[in-house]
Amino acid sequence: MGSVGAKDVPELLDAHGKRIDGRGLHDLRPLKIEAGVLQRATGSAFVEWGENKVMAAVYGPREVHPRHMQQNTKAVVQCRYNMASFSVDERKRPGLDRRSQEISKVIGEALESVLFVEEFPKTSIGIYIEVLQANAGTRCAGLVAASVALADAGIPMSDLVPAVAVGKIAGKLALDLRKEEDNYGESDVPMALVPRSGRLVLLQMEGHMTRDELKTAMDMGVKGCEKIYEIQKAALRNRYSLGGNGGGEAQ
Amino acid sequence: MTNEVTTEILATHVLDLAKAGKRLDGRGLDELRPVRITPGYVTSADGSALVELGDTKVLCGVKLEPGTPFPDTPNAGVLTTNAEIVPLSSPEYEPGPPSIQSIELSRVVDRAIRAAEAIDLAKLCVTPGEKCWTCFVDLHVLDDSGNLTDAALLAAMSALKNAKLPGERFEIGPTVPLEVNHLPIETTFVRIGDALIVDPTCEEEDTCQGRLTIATDEAGNVVAMQKSMVGAFSPHDVIELVDRALVHGDRLRELINTTK
Amino acid sequence: MKERTIVLPGEELNAGEFQPGPGTYRADGRIYASVAGILSIRAPIVRVIPFSGPYIPQHGDVVIAVVKIIGPTYWLVDVGAPHYAPLHYSGTPWKIEYGECGEYLRPGDAIVVRIEAVDQNQRIGVTMNGDGLGRINGGIIEQISPTKVPRVIGKSGSMIRLLETSTGARMTVGQNGRVWIDGSQSSIYQVRQALQIIDREGQRSGLTDRIKLFLEQSHSA
Numbered sequence: 107m108g109s110v111g112a113k114d115v116p117e118l119l120d121a122h123g124k125r126i127d128g129r130g131l132h133d134l135r136p137l138k139i140e141a142g143v144l145q146r147a148t149g150s151a152f153v154e155w156g157e158n159k160v161m162a163a164v165y166g167p168r169e170v171h172p173r174h175m176q177q178n179t180k181a182v183v184q185c186r187y188n189m190a191s192f193s194v195d196e197r198k199r200p201g202l203d204r205r206s207q208e209i210s211k212v213i214g215e216a217l218e219s220v221l222f223v224e225e226f227p228k229t230s231i232g233i234y235i236e237v238l239q240a241n242a243g244t245r246c247a248g249l250v251a252a253s254v255a256l257a258d259a260g261i262p263m264s265d266l267v268p269a270v271a272v273g274k275i276a277g278k279l280a281l282d283l284r285k286e287e288d289n290y291g292e293s294d295v296p297m298a299l300v301p302r303s304g305r306l307v308l309l310q311m312e313g314h315m316t317r318d319e320l321k322t323a324m325d326m327g328v329k330g331c332e333k334i335y336e337i338q339k340a341a342l343r344n345r346y347s348l349g350g351n352g353g354g355e356a357q
Numbered sequence: 358m359t360n361e362v363t364t365e366i367l368a369t370h371v372l373d374l375a376k377a378g379k380r381l382d383g384r385g386l387d388e389l390r391p392v393r394i395t396p397g398y399v400t401s402a403d404g405s406a407l408v409e410l411g412d413t414k415v416l417c418g419v420k421l422e423p424g425t426p427f428p429d430t431p432n433a434g435v436l437t438t439n440a441e442i443v444p445l446s447s448p449e450y451e452p453g454p455p456s457i458q459s460i461e462l463s464r465v466v467d468r469a470i471r472a473a474e475a476i477d478l479a480k481l482c483v484t485p486g487e488k489c490w491t492c493f494v495d496l497h498v499l500d501d502s503g504n505l506t507d508a509a510l511l512a513a514m515s516a517l518k519n520a521k522l523p524g525e526r527f528e529i530g531p532t533v534p535l536e537v538n539h540l541p542i543e544t545t546f547v548r549i550g551d552a553l554i555v556d557p558t559c560e561e562e563d564t565c566q567g568r569l570t571i572a573t574d575e576a577g578n579v580v581a582m583q584k585s586m587v588g589a590f591s592p593h594d595v596i597e598l599v600d601r602a603l604v605h606g607d608r609l610r611e612l613i614n615t616t617k
Numbered sequence: 618m619k620e621r622t623i624v625l626p627g628e629e630l631n632a633g634e635f636q637p638g639p640g641t642y643r644a645d646g647r648i649y650a651s652v653a654g655i656l657s658i659r660a661p662i663v664r665v666i667p668f669s670g671p672y673i674p675q676h677g678d679v680v681i682a683v684v685k686i687i688g689p690t691y692w693l694v695d696v697g698a699p700h701y702a703p704l705h706y707s708g709t710p711w712k713i714e715y716g717e718c719g720e721y722l723r724p725g726d727a728i729v730v731r732i733e734a735v736d737q738n739q740r741i742g743v744t745m746n747g748d749g750l751g752r753i754n755g756g757i758i759e760q761i762s763p764t765k766v767p768r769v770i771g772k773s774g775s776m777i778r779l780l781e782t783s784t785g786a787r788m789t790v791g792q793n794g795r796v797w798i799d800g801s802q803s804s805i806y807q808v809r810q811a812l813q814i815i816d817r818e819g820q821r822s823g824l825t826d827r828i829k830l831f832l833e834q835s836h837s838a
Contacts, residue, residue, distance in 0.1 A: 144414070144445065144446075144499065144500045145412035145500055145502050146412075146446065146447045146448065146500055146501060146502060146559075147445060147500075148669075148671075149669065150445070157400065157401075159398075159399065161445060161499060162445070163444075163445030163446075165444075165448055166671075166699070167671055167699045168448070168699050169699055169700060171451065171452065172452075178738070186444060188443060190399075190416070190418060190441075190495065190497045191418065191420065191439070191493065191495040192399055192401060192402035192405065192418025192419070192420050192493075192495050193399065193401050193418070194401055195401060196422075197420040197422060197493055197495075200439060200441055200495065220626075222642070222651060226671075226699065226739070227737075227738050227739065228699070228700065228738055228739075229699040229700075232444065234443065234444045234445035235445075236443055236445055236497065236499070238398075238399055238416060238497070239399045239400060239401045240401060241401075257625065257626050257652070257653050258653070258669065259669060259670070260652055260653070260667045260668065260669035260670025260671065260762075260764065261652075261670070261671070262626075262640070262642075262651040262652050262670075263626045263627075263651060263652075264626065264627060264642065264644070264649065264651065265626055265627030265649075266625065266626055266627055300627075301627065302627045302629075302644075302649065339625050342625050342653050343623055343625070346623055346653065346668050346820055347623065347821075363683075363725070364683050364725050364726070364727045364758060365723070365725040365726055365727070366727055366753060366754070366755060366756060366757060366758065367757060367758065368725075369755070370755075370756065370757045370805070373802065374802055377802060379802060379806075381809075383806060383810075
């Protein structure tokens with residue numbers, strides 16, 4: 107969260123209620139998903155969402171390393187969310203910092219909630235997310251990509267998982283924050299939905315919201331997720347109906 | 358996911374093919390896989406390029422930031438090359454500190470850039486002994502389908518060529534294109550029996566008897582080499598490969614120079 | 618919902634009266650897809666034939682394995698499942714003394730074996746005793762998605778016959794998606810190319826015609 111009231115705070119909403127990139131409060135940034143983009147991975151997907159570029163790959167089920175992580179009754183989901191050093195304005199030191207480790211954990215747990223992990227005891231399912239270019243919302247973009255990569259790998263799951271953040275800018279709730287809105291807005295609530303059950307498997311919050319605002323924010327997030335879900339499905343359908351690499355796209 | 362399972366019979370088949378002048382994927386012994394360069398792929402970097410060499414994919418991002426010159430080179434800027442072979446790139450990835458492969462990869466790429474004097478480090482000095490530009494060349498391996506080195510240097514040079522020195526952002530003068538004075542290109546060969554083949558796939562790397570990377574510049578000089586993996590080359594082999602590397606180098610330099 | 622439609626994880630199959638088979642699950646009295654694939658209804662079972670997915674060993678499967686580790690009375694072999702499988706020396710046609718396994722099969726050797734036992738943890742045992750089983754010499758092994766194996770075999774083996782007769786190569790298709798191809802260099806190359814088409818486009822209709830066309834074109838080339 108940014109420094110509210112600091113110098114050079116951009117005007118996040120204009121007189122007509124338009125956001126700095128011209129969107130309305132309920133609009134998603136353009137989202138494009140392509141499934142099956144990497145040759146060596148078991149499953150993969152690439153997501154271009156606004157100015158975010160995120161690649162995800164899935165390997166397994168395979169032997170667990172290190173061995174002591176192995177579980178007798180289910181597969182271990184090993185998720186790694188990593189940002190390329192050049193994905194942000196100020197070069198990031200290579201490797202996982204504490205933020206990336208936390209995000210890896212919550213994304214892994216969100217996805218494990220829909221995986222039939224008990225079908226693959228004593229194995230591991232590796233989910234690898236690389237953020238190549240970041241502009242707010244990369245954990246959601248990573249989760250959206252990883253979910254499509256898991257389906258591309260043929261790992262049984264109860265549903266695809268769309269994700270999006272809802273935030274508050276200039277006192278109004280807004281869907282799918284971009285960088286300036288994330289930095290200078292009042293709050294941020296990333297969430298991931300299991301559309302079939304209507305339940306959230308990832309939910310984080312930072313900033314200030316009233317109870318009623320949070321309720322509305324979740325409504326907006328669920329509606330946004332439903333749109334993203336359709337694009338995830340289109341990406342998979344395209345991959346298989348065309349035979350080659352396929353993509354889903356929406357404005 | 359079609360690929361070969363590494364077995365003794367694979368090694369024998371690759372060897373028999375090489376004797377007949379053929380390869381697993383149908384290429385000639387001196388034929389590169391299709392190369393695709395996408396400069397400016399990442400806008401958060403000061404310069405970037407995605408290189409696809411067959412199925413191999415390497416993304417390079419260049420970042421320029423103010424720093425301090427090294428005490429022994431007070432009049433020069435700093436160049437740092439780093440390669441990450443991230444776990445999505447192949448099933449062989451093992452968790453832990455940077456693998457020895459990624460360290461070798463970054464060093465071999467770095468050596469070619471430095472030895473060719475691709476970047477004039479003196480021009481990256483702002484105040485001698487106090488302030489200079491640090492140029493980070495970060496390589497991100499997305500798909501390791503063989504011959505990472507050649508793809509990585511192609512990505513690095515393309516990224517440097519479209520990089521901007523962000524003077525305005527750091528209030529150190531105007532933002533200007535980074536000057537690239539020379540264009541080193543690496544060409545990697547492996548030995549399969551008596552055959553010396555260019556641009557190996559991972560199956561060919563797995564079954565080879567030695568790998569040699571040769572970096573050339575546009576003046577026809579050899580500027581860096583690296584022999585790696587178990588196996589050997591005769592001086593005669595090396596000279597033959599230098600001749601071949603010069604031809605591939607010129608073609609790839611042409612490609613970088615004409616890709617916008 | 619119609620047969621041969623593409624379904625995706627989480628999609629309801631509107632098949633409440635059927636029993637959920639592979640690639641599906643039941644929740645709240647309804648049946649949903651758990652993988653991306655083609656819907657198949659064979660009363661009383663509804664299933665989804667997956668486009669991709671791991672090899673799940675089944676008792677009786679003939680698979681192509683690679684020897685990884687030599688033990689005193691057994692080898693550990695990779696069958697493309699998450700764990701190595703033991704091949705005990707009694708499961709071979711050879712009379713082997715204790716500690717001499719390495720004289721018969723070495724790491725990197727490829728063998729055709731049959732899955733004998735699968736326990737609840739998907740630990741498996743394999744044997745090399747039986748028709749068509751044994752060590753592989755020559756040729757090459759190509760890995761395709763295990764879910765595409767039925768397409769490589771074709772109806773009553775029709776696809777294998779087509780590939781073998783038009784190229785002159787010989788093939789053994791393992792249920793684990795590994796295909797042993799032996800023959801001349803050019804025939805092996807042709808079969809590999811054809812397998813790549815099947816791996817990529819195996820879910821589309823008209824596959825046989827597509828492969829026939831490919832083989833004709835590669836002959837005239």
